[in-house]
Amino acid sequence: MLENKNIILGVCGSIAAYKSAFLVRLLVKAGANVKVILTPDGANFITPLTLATLSKNPVYTQYFEEETGVWSNHVELGLWADLIIIAPISANTLAKLATGICDNLLTAVYLSAKCPVYVAPAMDLDMWKHETTQNNIERISSFGNTVIAPANGELASGLWGEGRMAEPEEIVSFLSNSIKKSLPLFGKKVLVTAGPTYEAIDPVRFIGNHSSGKMGFALADEMAKLGAEVTLIAGPTAQKADQILKRIDVVSAQEMFDACTVAFAETDITVMCAAVADYRPKQVATQKIKKQDSGLFLELEKTTDILAFLGAAKKPHQVLVGFALETNDEENYAKGKLEKKNLDLVVLNSLNDKGAGFKSDTNKITIFNKALERTIFEMKSKTAVAKDICTAILKIAK
């Protein structure tokens, strides 16, 4: 969740500032770009050198660095940030945030920023309990800022009680969870199928197709990045899905059907990207079929059309998306599949478009919605195509 996020860490004057060093390390380890702003009093508790080394960025302490003549632009810093976490925040800075006092770089950046702001207070028990502090907490929360509550424990004063800053690990998981909750597909269960199916002829041979699974895996990854709980049902493929926790590997159309019908009942959004075999051998030989002088006839029977089966069972809140891979009369076939299989969207690939279809890293798609409105996309990487498909799904997801 924190990968590539631009994070400003504000550090105020509190003994808990020593924990900020651990916090920077954890944020950087999670892949975030971290810039630290120390308040003048914060610099009494932890050195800029420590935080600069750990964050791999210069530490900002004031508007104007006298030695270097560098001016730290608070507006630029505020706009750079995807999120601000002030940990520890002192009672003093809390009061400034509550009233708009802006007498140092951190408070100026706070007022300039448009991103979510989190604060992790650290102070002595009586300061924390004071009505003024509690009013300030309420006030900054009412502005949309999030308070990461202090824990109970031994305080620097020797008192025992509430006021200890949350531990760096807790802060990092709090931030990750709240980013996750803000994602557009958070709470949604998504089913994606990918890759080919193999239909056995005998113990060594099968009927298959050229699907690589790249498009389906890119889609599953993108859905997961948008916060969805993804189940990926994959036919035989060498693809890896880093973001997907639940992957079910299948071989045949029947196995894919069985896995899909179980998962579908719980699913909000289903995207059938797999190239499922339409036919399979009626008999699977138990021994390897030996070469004959004459030709070989295989009798094939139809597999179940999984997408059509799910379309017939679909509940009103469920979104169902299918693919249509065509070589001729593409738009009519795609629209026909949308209607016949009761889909919400159909994604058309034409094998006549160079760089579209199986195996390549790119794809060119056209999407039709239920009203048969058409959106044509440029040739793009499969990752970018996956983003376009997700955007179209987000427009109709309930």
Ligand code: CTP
């Ligand atoms: N599909 C499916 N089960 C099958 C065959 C296809 O779920 N047995 C799904 C695919 O995952 C895809 C969509 O149906 O989302 C369309 O697949 P495609 O092969 O393009 O079309 P078919 O409906 O099989 O028709 P045809 O092969 O005649 O074009």
